[in-house]
Amino acid sequence: MGTLWHNGTFFTLKQPNEAVDAVFVKDGKIVALGSKDTLLQDFKQDITHIKDVKGGYVYPGFVDSHLHMIGHGEKLRSLDLSEAKTSTEMKDWLEQKARESGEEDWVLAEGWNENNFSDRKIFTRYELDEISPQKPLYASRVCRHAALVNSEALRRASISKDTPDPAGGVIERDESGEPTGYLMDAAADMIKEVMPPVDKEYVLQSLKRSVEDLLAQGITGGHTEDMNYYNGFSETIDVFQTLIHKNGYRFRTNLLIHHEQIDEMNRQGFSRGELSPYLEIGTMKIFADGALGGRTALLSEPYSDDPENYGVAMHTHEDLKMLVKKARQNNMPVAIHVIGDAALEHAIDALEQFPPVEGRDRLIHLQVARPDLIERLKSLAVILDLQPRFVATDFPWVEERLGEQRLASSFVWKTLLDEGLHCAGGSDAPIEPPGPLLGMHAAITRRHPDQIDHPGYGPEQKLSRFEAVQLFTSGSAFATGHEHRRGLITEGYDADFTVLSHDLFSCQLEEYLSADVFMTIVDDKVMFEKE
Missing domain, CATH: 2.30.40.10 (Urease, subunit C, domain 1)
Known part of the structure; x- marks a missing residue:
């Protein structure tokens, strides 16, 4: 046939x-x-x-090299605050959500971004108490590295004035030491631990909604990290197998396995490699730092708009190396989330000490990359996983975080390609919309779609149309070692x-x-x- x-x-x-x-x-x-x-x-x-x-005009299937497929489906099914243009609008939407939620429900929302508001407002727990005085409220920031919660959520998680910051997280406090309700990275995870667990059907329907939306946007596959958030590896892998193998959803899915789930993966008899033509286990995922938006990305010099703050290291330098070593013991490459240059340096140190046994490592995001670090990257078997859309949405506020001097080594996609480094393109959905054409447009123009007359932020870093399309085709294929069969x-x-x-x-x-x-x-x- x-x-x-x-x-x-x-x-x-x-x-x-x-x-x-x-x-x-x-x-x-x-x-x-x-x-x-x-x-x-x-x-x-x-x-x-x-x-x-x-x-029509036919291209090799577009593949998103970094996203969270179940999280994208959740966003499609929940209150999305990413389009709120004012703090008043965000408040109105949360109030409506609180009214519609059942008496025993949590009020859940995600995607808020204070940089979209003229007043740059970040709500406090007391303001959220007015919106939802009795039901716990949890609103994840657009970066998913920070969250806002009300007093009831803090109470359920036993977070008080006397609670120390967890490793890899920050509980923001007021002048008297009381939590303000703004939690960063591991501190936000303390709230998640007391939320009602999601059931398997909810996760399956979220994944189904996600895949249907991704296919409608011309995406034929995705490299996704979901395996530590929905009742563990065993239940989540079963959801993927149910949708793709039993329900017949053809979608080339490469799974990144969070380092905390590697032992469970082994106990269940899984290992790196193809489970079918549409589902495979790829790399071990590690977070080295947070995000620029919440000032938790780890920098070698302090934030320009917060001179006492260098960001947050998710692991000590030595612990990060040991996690990479663990991946090697499992014959797995690693995929390390690195946004700040200090996090990138720590990751490079680990990769140099423990090179991959097989496959290629990934470094995800690389928003701040000093020239000396780029030079070191050239000797590694590594893929750079880029999200061009961040240029469209992080500027101009990111200039306040980094200052003019560091911008020359930030979001330098063109430099990375010109230095001969292999790059792939993704969205980090649900952080950004998953449409590949949005990512390509951002890579080519270096501006938000609404800024038609803008010359672009860092215009010398603009990609050609061919380079932009390659990120989401041959680049993504190379990231999974499929450059001889896809892209x-x-x-x-x-x-x-x-x-x-x-x-x-x-x-x-x-x-x-x-x-x-x-x-x-x-x-x-x-x-x-x-x-």
């Missing part, structure tokens, strides 16, 4: 603007490229299906395609934001088609 895909422009991505008119696929693999007539002639005995892409449209590669209404190499840049997804094709099967 074979399929002839035709009536489109199929970009091979082997080099800029290289394209063909049709592609013949057999058993899920691309067999030949060319014109429709030639392929019909050459493979007439094997062609059992002829499928029309309706004049291009060429012979022998998997038949994963994203079909768009626009030619990304010639359309107006603003049309990236309005382009339609005609089809999303995974393993020669249409998984989404626009009506």
Whole structure:
């Protein structure tokens, strides 16, 4: 059985603007490229299906190299504060959520970002008490490295004036030492520990909603980190297997396993590698620091707008090395969350001391990367996992955090590519929207879509259109060691395609934001088609 895909422009991505008119696929693999007539002639005995892409522009399937799939589904199902433009609007939405919640429910929301507000307001526990005086309230910041809670939530978690900061976290306090309700990183996890556990059906439905949305946005696969937040490894891996293997959702899923779940993974008999053509276990995930928004990213020099603060190390320098060593003992690469330059330096130290046994390591985010650290990266077997959309949403407030001098070594995507480092592109959804075209637009323009006349933040770091598309195709394939089977449209590669209404190499840049997804094709099967 074979399929002839035709009536489109199929970009091979082997080099800029290289394209063909049709592609013949057999058993899920691309067999030949060319014109429709030639392929019909050459493979007439094997062609059992002829499928029309309706004049669309076809790319290798877009893959998000770093996101949280279940978290994205949760965001789609919960109160999303990311679009609140004022603190008053955020308050109104929380009040409505509190009214609608049952008497025994927690009031849950996520995505708030004080940098979207003209007054930069961060609510206190007492203000949240007015919104929800009796029900516990938990509102996660957009970065998911900080949260706001009310007094009832603090009470349930036994967080008081006398509670010390946990390792890797900060309980913000007022002048008298009382918690303000603003919790960072591990301190926010103290609240999560007393929340009612989510049940398996909730997690499954969240994952289902996520995958359906990702497919609708032209995404054929994702590298996701979810395995430490939904009742542990065993239950979460079963949810993925249920959706992908039993329910037939074709979506190329690479699982990052949080370091706290590695022992459970081993006890359940799992190890790194493919579980099926659509599900595989990849790397061990480690957090080295927090985020710039909450000033918990670990910097080598203090924050420009908080001179006593260097950020938060999630692990000591030595403990980080031991976690990398543990990954090696399990024959696994690591994926380390590093945003600040001090965190990046600690990660490089660990990778240099304990190189990978097999596969490639990842460093995720790299928002502050000093030139000396970039030079050291060049000698490592490492993938740099970038989220271009952060440039669109973190500026201009990030200039206040870092100061002018550090900006020259921050968000330097073009420099990383020019230095010959391998980079992949993702969204970090639900932190940012998962649309690959949003990420590509940000990589090319270095500005928010609303800032049409802006020259771009750090314009010398703008990527070409070809480089931007590569991040989400061949770059993501390289990150998982699949560069010889995915990321291009060429012979022998998997038949994963994203079909768009626009030619990304010639359309107006603003049309990236309005382009339609005609089809999303995974393993020669249409998984989404626009009506």
